[in-house]
Amino acid sequence: DRAPIIAPSILAADFAHLAEEVRAIEGAADWVHVDVMDNHFVPNLTIGLPVVQSLRKATEIPFDVHLMIDDPQRWAPGYAEAGAYNVTFHAEACDDPVALAKDLRAAGSKAGLAIDRDTDVTPYLDLLPHLDTVLIMTIKAGFGGQKFLPETLSKVRAVRERIGRDGLEIRLEVDGGIAADTIEQAAAAGADAFVAGTAVYGADDPAEAVRRLRALAAG
Numbered sequence: 001d002r003a004p005i006i007a008p009s010i011l012a013a014d015f016a017h018l019a020e021e022v023r024a025i026e027g028a029a030d031w032v033h034v035d036v037m038d039n040h041f042v043p044n045l046t047i048g049l050p051v052v053q054s055l056r057k058a059t060e061i062p063f064d065v066h067l068m069i070d071d072p073q074r075w076a077p078g079y080a081e082a083g084a085y086n087v088t089f090h091a092e093a094c095d096d097p098v099a100l101a102k103d104l105r106a107a108g109s110k111a112g113l114a115i116d117r118d119t120d121v122t123p124y125l126d127l128l129p130h131l132d133t134v135l136i137m138t139i140k141a142g143f144g145g146q147k148f149l150p151e152t153l154s155k156v157r158a159v160r161e162r163i164g165r166d167g168l169e170i171r172l173e174v175d176g177g178i179a180a181d182t183i184e185q186a187a188a189a190g191a192d193a194f195v196a197g198t199a200v201y202g203a204d205d206p207a208e209a210v211r212r213l214r215a216l217a218a219g
């Protein structure tokens with residue numbers, strides 16, 4: 001099933017009203033994307049496990065947790081135990097992605113590998129059978145509101161080709177600068193899951209923005 005997944009990023013939401021902000025896209029979106037940053041892996045600090053645990057009780061929508069943190073081997077399984085649907089860690093921060101993916105699945109979530117702007121995806125293509133999601137950054141990880149980088153789509157094409165060749169069941173996600181004017185190129189390159197922060201929470205009607213993105217991604 002290649003029906004597009006739309007995952008609004010709460011990084012662009014009002015952190016003083018997270019439950020309401022998530023409820024605003026419940027029903028329209030497939031997942032909510034939760035950006036965890038530790039001020040070490042990226043030069044920005046957001047939210048962590050206690051917030052995810054509290055927010056989990058406030059909504060039914062699946063959580064797509066994106067860990068932009070050092071030492072994911074230590075921290076990632078806690079997010080799975082907190083009820084995340086998918087937990088994505090960065091290739092640049094992890095020595096043994098296959099082992100961590102196994103730990104995440106054992107802890108009850110799907111396992112995702114993220115590839116930052118300056119990282120080649122080629123060395124990771126052979127790991128795809130161990131993963132449930134692959135996230136290609138279409139910006140440099142760390143901040144919302146950046147400009148989409150079309151040159152990153154060659155990595156999306158490479159992953160899509162391998163998924164097709166080997167008949168893998170993997171969601172191929174893009175994150176960064178995804179909006180009405182960029183989502184179609186990402187979909188054409190082979191992405192089938194789309195994170196959008198500013199394009200959703202910067203809109204007057206976030207649910208309507210999700211529906212619009214979905215229509216564009218579906219082509």
Ligand code: DX5
Nearest residue numbers: 009011142144145177197198
């Ligand atoms: C940034 C985060 C993104 C961010 C995207 O490192 O991973 O999820 O929220 O924000 P926009 O959609 O505004 O580029």
Ligand code: ZN
Nearest residue numbers: 035066175195
């Ligand atoms: Zn993200």
